[in-house]
Amino acid sequence: MSEKVLMKGNEAVAESAIRAGCKLYFGYPITPQSEIPEYMSRKLPQIPGGAYIQAETEVSAINMVYGATSAGARAMTTSSSPGISLMMEGISYIACAEVPCVIVNVMRGGPGLGNISPEQADYFQVVKGGGHGNYRLVVLAPSSVQEMADLTYDAFDIADKYRMPVMLVAEGNLGQMMEPVKFKELKTEFTDKSEWALTGTRNHEPKIITSILLDPETMEKHIHKLYEKYALIEENEVRFEEYLTDDAEIIIIAYGLISRVARSVVDKLRDEGIRAGILRPISLWPFPNEAIKSKIEQAEFFFVCEMSMGQMVEDVRLAVNGAKPVHFFGRCGGVVPTPVEMFDNVKKYL
């Protein structure tokens, strides 16, 4: 680990990616994440074999990543909501072709051009698909600058391990805020990619990376293979954090930066003798279903707070399956919920 430094969330993503061995960055400027391409354009040209390429569009950026990682390199792209929409075609191809890559979405307000304020309304798009066809992304949601760094680093390992795209989602204000952060060491050992990466045919038979499987039976078999991998991920890669849930009767579920607002709400509720706690999903997919189910018995109700009209709440309702009430409170359009309004909304149900 490095010394603690004060950094913006976006810069922490960039620095951590470089330490994870990411040598190639392809991206297109968009607020509120432009610090990432700016940082990469300063640092990557100084690294042997490193390159920063400003793509003509996000469509191109994701396809450049597809090419670079197919050649065996660690590569990434980052964007914000409208740009992520443009990447969906490429993400679907990459998922099907089973090539690793890391994508960061510093989310802003939508739909449409929306605004540059933070929102969490891309949950459906990134967790449920977004691009066409049967595929999944691993989706990680940090709640601090330290976690921006740590999850970026881990995202590369997860992507390589399962040969699939991994997406980090952070609200715009998390990308912009400064906090102290420690970085992991520069990664020097990587998984062996010689079995599939395109390196020329000097030492092996021709290899092919593709996502076209014309015969329906073959396509079905391939999708089943993808889903076996996804089942393994659901077993091994679920991440969540709990805060004061042991004796909690009110289980607040929130991810990302507003889980920190929820923390202060829980403290205030506890001051009043109300036993509340937080379950914070860190991996949005795989979703912490079992952790939520394990709280059903003790819970009086679940309270989901999101910066959207209610997207993750659907997954919570699936997990709870009607066993206990699941209430929702959300602000959207780039409005960040205040502790006071969150507190008042929880109390409505007491």
Place this chain on the structure above:
Amino acid sequence: MEKIFKKPKGLNDKTMHYCPGCGHGIVHKMIAQTLEELDLLERTIFISPVGCAVFAYWYFNTDHIQAAHGRAPAVATGLKRANPELIIVSYQGDGDLASAGTAEIVHAAARGENISVIFINNAVYGMTGGQMAPTTLVGQKTSTSPFGRDPNFAGHPLKVCEMLATTKAPRYIERTSLDSVANLNKTKKAIKKSFDLQARGEGFSLVEILSPCPTNWGMSPPEAMDWIAETLSKEYPLGVFRDERADTEVRNDS
């Protein structure tokens, strides 16, 4: 000349799926043969497009990646930047390159990416059944221009070589054709020049090849060759549009 039709090492023994008289198979053979002649086969990554050539990897003895519609130049950029030792062949049709992927090709050219683009212009969308392409001639009948392309609402053909030659970075741009023995030879030479330039790190090159699609033109293979000579190459003049090294000096203004 007879060498063009010998099976090169770069191709396997599979029978190609292209229609009789199609240009794709001819160009595949030239590419394979050229890679062999330049001893580049083992370093080559062939990128297949969306279009009739989507399954080009069935035939080539090289590594291979399949790209989304029009995105091959972006995929090529990623591959080449990750490993400059690789020889990248971006093989694209006119729907793929001149419509779906105009942004990708223009900017790969403008950046001067050190890749070779082989651009098959058959003036229609072959794979999807002969619809109008951006390269379809004025008056040409296709399945979506049943009365002939009307420039009043469908505009005029897009000329890729001419357009790309307005940017400074490309090293070499030429348009050739498959309609005669002389033009086959010129095409082969152009492909060789493009690969050779890439191997020497000289930068972006594109060879546009006027290529027959007898099936969707509703012609016999010989009629199709005549149509290229008499009609298509009038709209798309053959020749070299650029053969020059770009100025690479960086002038900082501060």
